[in-house]
Amino acid sequence: MAKTEKSTRETIVAAAAKLFYAEGIRAVSVDAVAEEAGVTKRTLYYHFESKDELIAAYLEGRDQPNLKLFQTWFGDAEGDLPVKVEAIFVALARAARHPKWKGCGFLRTSAELAKMPGHPAIRIGAAHKKKFEAWMAETFAAAGATEPAMLARQILLLLDGSFAVVLLHRDAGYMEAAGKAAATLVQVAMAEANTRAS
Amino acid sequence: MAKTEKSTRETIVAAAAKLFYAEGIRAVSVDAVAEEAGVTKRTLYYHFESKDELIAAYLEGRDQPNLKLFQTWFGDAEGDLPVKVEAIFVALARAARHPKWKGCGFLRTSAELAKMPGHPAIRIGAAHKKKFEAWMAETFAAAGATEPAMLARQILLLLDGSFAVVLLHRDAGYMEAAGKAAATLVQVAMAEANTRAS
DNA sequence: TCATGTATATTCACTAGGCGGTATACATTG
């Protein structure tokens, strides 16, 4: 199966993703993205109206792959529910130890663009996190947890907290601590459910 | 008691703090800070060697006040340990509902400067979070928790997670969810301690 | 008391380069 050649637009988004994630949004000029993509700036502006649109395209392109990754880590783990949730954090800790890891692109973008709450990129980030939360909530509901929505929020908070803290300290050990906390919270919620059921 | 007049340096740091927090580091020019401080740019560069040093001064100035705030919220709350910890999150949620709230300055700066891990501002942020964690750990140790250091980390993760998530969604409700999670974790840890003690 | 020396603090005017974005023209292909 021959690998389909990437369109110019895809090449540009890939270049933008690489640079924006590695160095931040404002730190990367449109010229730099164009050069990384092997294209002139004018070509870039043919495919994208503005830098803002390019930022949005970068995050849009990370939405599904990131979600799938979480779901794979969860699904491949063997054990009960707390263990499977914790497995997400353990796998993420492994990724965070790679030198190129720079936290969560969605959160870093929202931090950088905090003064523009309506920015398309922030909306895409918010939607991404909502999808994660909804998936977790469904999972917990299916397992019979008493307050699946609340539990899902708390797992999300631990996940995003570990993104922020590990980025600051450059110590992936915090991610494993978050995983333990997540497992504890799931355990407690399931124990409550079993108590009521009996 | 006449209010002591602020030194030029303090005036500049105050202007920098206001603008950097409201708009982000890279989004604010040195010219803008100088103008906000009512000072020429050359004067600013008399007091600070570079923009980087100014960024560091901004965060340095937030370190102690922020810690004191957390300790006050904790200390003023009436109830047992889980309640006092949760009170931090409740108070923070109140603050986060103010329109000018833009998350945690330390975390946002670390997100923006992620490509410069050794930057003075990042070191100051890391030290600040370590102080919070150490204070929590001491508090839990004094209360007889079995693993005070681990518990302190988990509270920090929830706190910083709520900063990130609330900034993204602009929904302070997440902070209260984080507070509930924190209270649960403290409760579990104290229950374990009591079990072993008996 | 008053001139002078010196360190601190401040200003105006400037530079060299980077920024997002664009006017215009050329190439390719149905």
Add this chain to the structure above:
DNA sequence: CAATGTATACCGCCTAGTGAATATACATGA
């Protein structure tokens, strides 16, 4: 020919940082 895509060259503005001169405060010595 007409639509799509790419390239060169450019614009006006903003950026962090600087050179040289000036103002102020205050100590010293005649």
